Amino acid sequence: MIKMIYNTFFQRSLTSVRDLTRQDFELLFDVTDKLIQHNSNYNICSGKTLGCIFFEPSTRTRLSFESAMSYIGGNTLATSNILSSTQKGESLADTIKIISLYSDVLVLRHPLDGSSKFASEISTKPIINAGSGTEEHPTQTIQDLYTINKETKKIDGLKIAIVGDLKYGRTVYSLLYGLSSYDVTVYLISPEALRIRSDSIYDIKKKLQLTESTELNDYIHDLDVIYVTRIQKERFQDKEEYFKVRGSYVIDNSVIKKLKKNSIILHPLPRLDEIPNNIDTSKHAKYFKQAEYGKYTRAALLGLILTKNGFEHK
Amino acid sequence: MIKMIYNTFFQRSLTSVRDLTRQDFELLFDVTDKLIQHNSNYNICSGKTLGCIFFEPSTRTRLSFESAMSYIGGNTLATSNILSSTQKGESLADTIKIISLYSDVLVLRHPLDGSSKFASEISTKPIINAGSGTEEHPTQTIQDLYTINKETKKIDGLKIAIVGDLKYGRTVYSLLYGLSSYDVTVYLISPEALRIRSDSIYDIKKKLQLTESTELNDYIHDLDVIYVTRIQKERFQDKEEYFKVRGSYVIDNSVIKKLKKNSIILHPLPRLDEIPNNIDTSKHAKYFKQAEYGKYTRAALLGLILTKNGFEHK
Amino acid sequence: MIKMIYNTFFQRSLTSVRDLTRQDFELLFDVTDKLIQHNSNYNICSGKTLGCIFFEPSTRTRLSFESAMSYIGGNTLATSNILSSTQKGESLADTIKIISLYSDVLVLRHPLDGSSKFASEISTKPIINAGSGTEEHPTQTIQDLYTINKETKKIDGLKIAIVGDLKYGRTVYSLLYGLSSYDVTVYLISPEALRIRSDSIYDIKKKLQLTESTELNDYIHDLDVIYVTRIQKERFQDKEEYFKVRGSYVIDNSVIKKLKKNSIILHPLPRLDEIPNNIDTSKHAKYFKQAEYGKYTRAALLGLILTKNGFEHK
Numbered sequence: 055m056i057k058m059i060y061n062t063f064f065q066r067s068l069t070s071v072r073d074l075t076r077q078d079f080e081l082l083f084d085v086t087d088k089l090i091q092h093n094s095n096y097n098i099c100s101g102k103t104l105g106c107i108f109f110e111p112s113t114r115t116r117l118s119f120e121s122a123m124s125y126i127g128g129n130t131l132a133t134s135n136i137l138s139s140t141q142k143g144e145s146l147a148d149t150i151k152i153i154s155l156y157s158d159v160l161v162l163r164h165p166l167d168g169s170s171k172f173a174s175e176i177s178t179k180p181i182i183n184a185g186s187g188t189e190e191h192p193t194q195t196i197q198d199l200y201t202i203n204k205e206t207k208k209i210d211g212l213k214i215a216i217v218g219d220l221k222y223g224r225t226v227y228s229l230l231y232g233l234s235s236y237d238v239t240v241y242l243i244s245p246e247a248l249r250i251r252s253d254s255i256y257d258i259k260k261k262l263q264l265t266e267s268t269e270l271n272d273y274i275h276d277l278d279v280i281y282v283t284r285i286q287k288e289r290f291q292d293k294e295e296y297f298k299v300r301g302s303y304v305i306d307n308s309v310i311k312k313l314k315k316n317s318i319i320l321h322p323l324p325r326l327d328e329i330p331n332n333i334d335t336s337k338h339a340k341y342f343k344q345a346e347y348g349k350y351t352r353a354a355l356l357g358l359i360l361t362k363n364g365f366e367h368k
Numbered sequence: 369m370i371k372m373i374y375n376t377f378f379q380r381s382l383t384s385v386r387d388l389t390r391q392d393f394e395l396l397f398d399v400t401d402k403l404i405q406h407n408s409n410y411n412i413c414s415g416k417t418l419g420c421i422f423f424e425p426s427t428r429t430r431l432s433f434e435s436a437m438s439y440i441g442g443n444t445l446a447t448s449n450i451l452s453s454t455q456k457g458e459s460l461a462d463t464i465k466i467i468s469l470y471s472d473v474l475v476l477r478h479p480l481d482g483s484s485k486f487a488s489e490i491s492t493k494p495i496i497n498a499g500s501g502t503e504e505h506p507t508q509t510i511q512d513l514y515t516i517n518k519e520t521k522k523i524d525g526l527k528i529a530i531v532g533d534l535k536y537g538r539t540v541y542s543l544l545y546g547l548s549s550y551d552v553t554v555y556l557i558s559p560e561a562l563r564i565r566s567d568s569i570y571d572i573k574k575k576l577q578l579t580e581s582t583e584l585n586d587y588i589h590d591l592d593v594i595y596v597t598r599i600q601k602e603r604f605q606d607k608e609e610y611f612k613v614r615g616s617y618v619i620d621n622s623v624i625k626k627l628k629k630n631s632i633i634l635h636p637l638p639r640l641d642e643i644p645n646n647i648d649t650s651k652h653a654k655y656f657k658q659a660e661y662g663k664y665t666r667a668a669l670l671g672l673i674l675t676k677n678g679f680e681h682k
Numbered sequence: 683m684i685k686m687i688y689n690t691f692f693q694r695s696l697t698s699v700r701d702l703t704r705q706d707f708e709l710l711f712d713v714t715d716k717l718i719q720h721n722s723n724y725n726i727c728s729g730k731t732l733g734c735i736f737f738e739p740s741t742r743t744r745l746s747f748e749s750a751m752s753y754i755g756g757n758t759l760a761t762s763n764i765l766s767s768t769q770k771g772e773s774l775a776d777t778i779k780i781i782s783l784y785s786d787v788l789v790l791r792h793p794l795d796g797s798s799k800f801a802s803e804i805s806t807k808p809i810i811n812a813g814s815g816t817e818e819h820p821t822q823t824i825q826d827l828y829t830i831n832k833e834t835k836k837i838d839g840l841k842i843a844i845v846g847d848l849k850y851g852r853t854v855y856s857l858l859y860g861l862s863s864y865d866v867t868v869y870l871i872s873p874e875a876l877r878i879r880s881d882s883i884y885d886i887k888k889k890l891q892l893t894e895s896t897e898l899n900d901y902i903h904d905l906d907v908i909y910v911t912r913i914q915k916e917r918f919q920d921k922e923e924y925f926k927v928r929g930s931y932v933i934d935n936s937v938i939k940k941l942k943k944n945s946i947i948l949h950p951l952p953r954l955d956e957i958p959n960n961i962d963t964s965k966h967a968k969y970f971k972q973a974e975y976g977k978y979t980r981a982a983l984l985g986l987i988l989t990k991n992g993f994e995h996k
Contacts, residue, residue, distance in 0.1 A: 097414060100725060103752045105745075114466055117419075117445050121470035124417045124443035129752035131745050132446055132760055144952035147959070152742055152951065155974040156749035178970075323466065324458035331461070346469040411728060428780055431733075431759050435784035438731045438757035446760055637780065638772035645775070660783040660806075 063358035067174040067181040071192040071228045076235040083200055085354035085365050098357055098364035099128035105157030106133050109164045115184050119161050122352035147176050154179045159359050180359050189254055191224045195232035197348040202279055205318050205340050213276055215241040218283035218303050220250040225322045227254055234258035241273050242266045245299035274312045282321045282328050305329045310336055320344050377672035381488040381495040385506040385542045390549040397514055399668035399679050412671055412678035413442035419471030420447050423478045429498050433475050436666035461490050468493045473673050494673050503568055505538045508636055509546035511662040516593055519632050519654050527590055529555040531617050532597035534564040539636045541568055548572035555587050556580045559613035588626045596635045596642050619643045627652055634658050691986035695802040695809040699820040699856045704863040711828055713982035713993050726985055726992035727756035733785030734761050737792045743812050747789050750980035775804050782807045787987050808987050817882055819852045823860035825979045829972040830907055833946050841904055843869040846911035846931050848878040853950045855882055862886035869901050870894045873927035902940045910949045910956050933957045941966055948972050
């Protein structure tokens with residue numbers, strides 16, 4: 055059966071999570087559902103090529119894009135090592151331009167804010183931001199929101215804690231912007247030293263019902279979603295401080311016991327020891343599901359960018 | 369025409385050559401024959417993705433898997449460099465788990481015995497052992513036995529010499545386990561210092577008619593298969609000893625002259641100077657055929673693991 | 683509609699630009715036009731595999747081949763790192779032989795003249811020279827001539843300047859050999875120190891109407907094609923000499939103003955500062971078009987080598 059969709063993604067770049075509306079998320083969720091149900095490839099992107107330009111190390115994001123592209127029938131250029139061009143003195147702009155000529159869509163990870171926007175102005179093909187600067191990781195947010203919606207059957211009305219290093223993780227800021235399209239209550243749980251950078255979310259503070267705290271325990275009994283992030287030792291000048299705070303945010307069995315029946319634990323991964331391995335088999339643990347959904351949400355995004363109505367005819 | 373097969377490989381890991389029965393080998397040989405005859409791709413694994421995790425360098429094994437996957441229509445993730453995740457402090461178990469979520473089947477090479485079994489317990493997808501520890505290299509054995517069967521029209525009844533470094537090569541142990549499913553006579557020809565580790569084959573000694581010797585010359589006239597392996601200088605503490613033994617196992621023209629009319633020379637490659645280049649054009653030389661068959665035997669294995677009856681309908 | 687072609691490329695190596703006739707170029711141009719018009723993949727090389735062997739760094743050439751292979755439905759082996767085999771002491775000949783067994787066609791870049799010819803004698807599959815020694819880069823020449831023909835509607839009768847480092851760039855020599863199949867006037871514009879190596883083009887001097895000069899300005903008003911190359915600082919022992927000559931060959935706005943209405947500027951890329959970025963939007967600037975055409979000319983070549991008449995039936 056053919057379902058008409060208005061594909062707002064077709065041939066457009068996705069540089070910022072701030073450009074995604076609730077309708078965009080819902081379209082992505084719909085297409086992702088179809089891709090998972092179908093459980094075989096759509097092959098709608100046969101002959102299409104994905105170019106990856108990564109200026110920061112990334113295994114899981116790059117592989118999930120590559121795997122997603124393969125799932126819909128396309129190929130990925132082996133562009134992880136782009137040193138050769140830059141060795142010859144080529145400008146970054148020329149490198150991006152050239153790789154865009156050889157690709158149908160590009161994925162960029164870069165340490166600078168705005169790099170993705172800059173690239174989209176140079177590139178002849180759509181750019182997907184796969185992580186830039188300290189605030190943007192829109193495809194992670196799509197994956198996170200898809201997981202929440204899939205595993206709790208809704209997003210509106212949920213009580214969501216984001217726990218750990220809220221200062222440095224781009225995932226956190228991106229997620230908050232994504233959540234601002236929904237009606238949710240958010241608890242920001244972190245050590246003092248790793249509190250959210252308040253300026254970076256000033257324009258969504260009113261849309262989200264935000265509570266900041268250092269104590270996960272005060273809210274744990276009432277949460278629907280616990281989104282855990284890594285606390286990296288390197289962030290602390292005082293290592294004793296690190297060892298002190300680290301323990302308070304470990305999701306071990308004593309924490310699990312306090313959870314509501316249907317609450318879920320998420321983590322963008324990779325994890326260190328903030329979630330011990332023995333939690334993996336808990337019914338609350340959904341972080342590997344979340345990782346797996348990342349393949350299908352990215353396949354949905356790539357397919358929508360590359361084909362006007364490729365998903366309708368299946 | 370549809371031929372019904374009972375596909376024992378479907379969605380199962382292959383971690384040890386010891387798990388392969390004679391029936392398993394015969395199924396693999398059948399499917400490989402079909403793939404070679406067809407001489408065009410089957411495309412049965414379109415949209416399927418292979419993940420490669422290599423903790424030891426390997427060109428030919430990795431490329432033969434990648435080429436095999438391509439032959440049946442699938443893609444391979446560029447996972448050769450998995451440093452990025454481990455740099456971020458992720459455990460090996462999590463890395464394997466995540467890559468398995470993005471793949472439909474995984475190939476693992478690792479220096480430790482049992483690594484493949486360990487990985488198969490973590491992975492959500494089937495694992496193929498592409499070489500582990502000192503004893504296991506099951507896909508090399510499938511390729512070796514396929515070549516013997518194809519080039520001599522049988523395996524039962526053959527007289528087979530395995531020549532060179534029998535102590536360290538995992539290929540040798542794997543091959544002996546594979547041969548133990550057949551009725552063959554095996555000559556283990558090596559210098560004293562590189563004799564087979566007897567303990568490692570204790571349970572198949574009775575099944576194989578084994579003879580150990582340092583003298584290839586004593587048996588050369590009567591052999592059907594000469595399976596040559598590298599002798600690596602690094603194995604010898606006494607370098608003079610190395611230069612002494614090396615010469616006795618070089619398959620040069622004087623050795624070739626003594627061979628039975630239909631005998632074949634195999635080598636898992638890469639070779640050093642144990643087979644000089646001028647032997648490559650001899651009718652006995654089948655080691656490049658053997659390498660080529662590795663593509664098709666692996667395509668057969670991958671196809672059987674990934675599709676229940678994909679090969680039947682062609 | 684089926685158009686019968688005599689495919690002279692089928693299953694043959696392309697090691698030298700000197701082997702390409704005018705008819706060969708025209709066949710390649712025809713097929714390239716079809717591929718671009720079609721604007722979707724032909725999928726004629728599904729299940730086919732390209733092996734890349736690069737002994738010199740290359741981003742754009744490698745990626746354009748990979749992208750081209752993807753466009754016609756095939757895959758590319760991740761063979762950029764071939765250290766593993768050579769670490770084990772394998773000869774180059776064996777490495778090439780083995781990779782050829784796992785591929786349907788190979789692409790080789792190597793610093794030595796004749797490397798490609800040598801490889802084609804070892805390989806069991808066709809070899810495409812992707813740059814060897816100081817004189818051969820046949821696929822760049824195909825791309826260059828295609829661009830000239832496409833953008834000026836002809837090649838015969840054109841006045842073409844090749845500007846910059848004419849001594850060291852293999853692109854220049856390859857292009858001159860390609861142009862010698864046509865009736866063109868060529869101006870070789872370079873600083874004294876970077877003049878063409880006259881011996882290397884002795885056999886085509888008569889076929890091309892060649893003029894050597896250090897002054898671009900003397901010819902600029904009358905040119906149809908300005909083919910600009912990089913001038914690399916490292917080529918100069920006297921750095922002051924470098925800074926002196928560099929300026930005279932920069933294609934800036936003052937040069938652009940002198941150009942004939944329909945003249946075009948080409949560059950094999952990567953560029954340094956010989957063409958400033960602000961020229962990119964000029965109607966004369968065709969170097970990014972040229973880069974893009976490289977994908978389709980290579981797809982045409984790969985398709986013709988891999989399929990006898992695959993392009994006819996579309």
